Amino acid sequence: MVLCVTNLRASAGAMTWACIIYYGLGGWSLDSTFMGAIAGPVLITPYAGFIGLTTSLFFGVAGAFICRQALRFKFTDLARRIRWVERAAHGQIAADVAGFADGFGSDRVERED
Numbered sequence: 001m002v003l004c005v006t007n008l009r010a011s012a013g014a015m016t017w018a019c020i021i022y023y024g025l026g027g028w029s030l031d032s033t034f035m036g037a038i039a040g041p042v043l044i045t046p047y048a049g050f051i052g053l054t055t056s057l058f059f060g061v062a063g064a065f066i067c068r069q070a071l072r073f074k075f076t077d078l079a080r081r082i083r084w085v086e087r088a089a090h091g092q093i094a095a096d097v098a099g100f101a102d103g104f105g106s107d108r109v110e111r112e113d
Contacts, residue, residue: 002049005056012060013040039067
């Protein structure tokens with residue numbers, strides 16, 4: 001199940017990022033597809049064994065979208081003023097969102113007896 005979840009979220013992230021680039025620039029980019037394939041799994045990597053296929057699809061799309069928007073923000077004047085680039089921001093933002101969102105997306109909960 002973990003392999004299916006991982007592949008589904010990577011492909012969902014790749015398709016999401018590629019579609020965002022196509023909508024914004026009017027053409028396909030292979031680089032954007034690879035970036036999405038990496039950004040999709042970032043959001044739920046620690047919880048791959050605790051989510052189902054439907055949840056992994058949505059989290060792959062959300063991970064790619066969040067990382068893309070953080071990357072776009074990286075090149076603005078406001079980002080330079082608050083030193084966004086120095087914190088490796090797009091990966092850190094996705095990790096912060098992952099910690100918050102994975103609690104809501106998990107299907108199974110591990111309990112200590």
